[in-house]
Amino acid sequence: MSDSSPLPPVRLAPEAELAREALAVPLLERAARLARWAGPGTRVDAGGGLVEEQLPAAAEELGLTGEDAPAYASEAWRVAVDAGLVEIADEEAGTVRTGEDLALLGGSPQDVLTVWLAALETALADAATPDLDALMEMMDEGGRVDLSELDWDPEAEAEFLDGVLGNLYLLSVSEDGPGEGPVPLPALAASMIVPGDMGEPTNDVLEQVSDAMMRLDDQFRLLEPVGLVEYDPVDEALMDGGDGEAADGVDETDVSRYGMVRLTPLGRYGLRARLLDAGFVVPAVGELADKGADALLDGTASYGSRAAQAETEQWLGRRQPLDAARELLAAARGADEGAPLRRLRCQQALSLVGAEAEPAVRDVLDDPELGGLARVWLSELGFADVPAPSEEMVFWLTIDTVAAQLAAEGNSEELQALVEGLAAQHEGFFAAVWRVGHPATADVLEAMGRLHPDKRVAKEARKAAFKARSQQGS
Structure with missing residues (x-):
């Protein structure tokens, strides 16, 4: 970590x-x-x-x-x-x-x-x-105790436990993890023992994982009374057969019998405090609620979608809707590398504001950076009298949207589907899009060349990226 x-x-x-x-x-x-x-x-x-x-x-x-x-x-x-x-x-x-x-x-x-x-x-x-x-x-x-005979390294043992708790924290707060659900003890032990690039674990590695599980079983029993975790210990019946073998009649496929642990709300607070003391950057939802829209849009750039929405809801809850919309739109402008993702977060935030943001959104219809976003938002909410965008604005918004998705998700399956759809819907797309005066045009076209499964289309994208790069250089 x-x-x-x-x-x-x-x-x-x-x-x-x-x-x-x-x-x-x-x-x-x-x-x-x-x-x-x-x-x-x-x-x-x-x-x-x-x-x-x-x-x-x-x-x-x-x-x-x-x-x-x-x-x-x-x-x-x-x-x-x-x-x-x-x-x-x-x-x-x-x-x-x-x-x-x-x-x-x-x-x-x-x-x-x-x-x-x-x-x-x-x-x-x-x-x-x-x-x-x-x-x-x-x-x-x-x-006196001879620690060498005990086969115990105090520093290594503390580091091992810190590592386990760090992984438990990551699993608990990540949007891809179990959240408030329990984590199987074997998974935690394996996260510390099994190398990430290992396919099928060897018997030696599996034995190390088993030993680590038993250590963790003892440790989590000690940590439950301080309120750090809720712990369902390893079922002792699993080992009643002796020599580390499960007893007859015990269901070895039931992972819950090998120990299940979850962080309590107090545990989340405590581990975050320890991580902060150790020098980690450990954000908490709600920290940006009293800050400006620029801090909100930049701060949530690395957040998952659910965490970003939770943070934005708290931020909006302290402001009048129309004022919040104007502040968000002003903060979304820019030609820097992080600007496309700011605009994506701005659009997501405006969807939470609702119809009360209409006057602020209409004010930016002629803005070269925000006009496309404004038209999309007004259309999605069903407003009438939404002016049609120019072709140049459509292409600019397309580049901006893909750049934002690249920054937010990387080369995801969803982005690949978006790339395929864009290339299929617009005839002559690559012949026209390389001329778009967006700072991310070349990077987006290179990404499209990587992501599109059709070799002919991918080659067109790479050629267009080269033209865009040459245009930017000149």
Whole structure:
């Protein structure tokens, strides 16, 4: 994942809603209860953890029972310390006091989310750490652990988990991904292990994917209590046969039994915050609502169609329709490389404004860059008295439209169909279109030469592109 190009825009829930979810997260809720429970008699060890003798009382305070209760209490206490809900008052005496950040849980939504993000970092660090029982087994008499014997690289493990979460984020926010639906654990594991250019995975690669799945199964179980994900774990019946073989009678084709994970709304917020901290460009729908039309049209250029519409709807919701239409049309002008896509986004935005944009659209009927767009819009909405375009305007709009589609989608099947239709509908199309004074004429004709399946037509397009390039040069 590159940090130089923007990621798909994410739709975030309102901060007030996210803050309410954060306060209800089991791990943070437990940490806050222990922070309020701690008093003058509370003692911690050199690492800031509750001394063993106090873990049963902490577990009781949290209403936890069973043999794992002390471990859950210890985990919640670590979150309380790391998130600043409690502070070490005297390291030598092992005493604590209420942390300044405990008050933030009663503050603004942003205050609450700041504390939750700190809790998330603790949970992620725990998830990237080996099982505590394994650590205890490797500990020597002096309480030290030889990590080389444990076959564990802390940095590599953290990077692996970050990579998995990055891929989960991409799948969750991409228009081509599952959106709010769950992602199969095997697909996530394979995204980290199987090379993109590999056809049929080898047995060795499949074994690595299986190992990665089991690691992720443990990690997502740890990350669910902090509210990052909703997780349906791997069905243990799949492994009841021993030696990694599925038990008899188990349906191995049911992918849901191999674990399904989805980001929660809070998880989307948290991973976006971490990606921003790491230097990625991570847009969120609604960020452009208070900016000008130029920022809207340029900003949504790389968005998928649904995200662009959602962003545009929010932008329009803060403006009067006619004023918005005039601002959009003014921002759509230009001869730069990004102008065709701006005009396409402008036309899409005007379709959301509706009939109230008519006066603004009629004002640009004679504009050489916007006149064709205006005629199309007025005709589509059924307005009368729409002047017929000149042949020059038709060809200019054709080049502008194809250039916009190229910028938005690349060499897509839809664009190929458009190219075939243009060449078939207009006799002598290439003989005339190369003369169009659009900055993208040569590039569009070269693309048509690449995309058209008929070799004769493709050759005509390439010849026309050469003429257009020569005309531009002269």
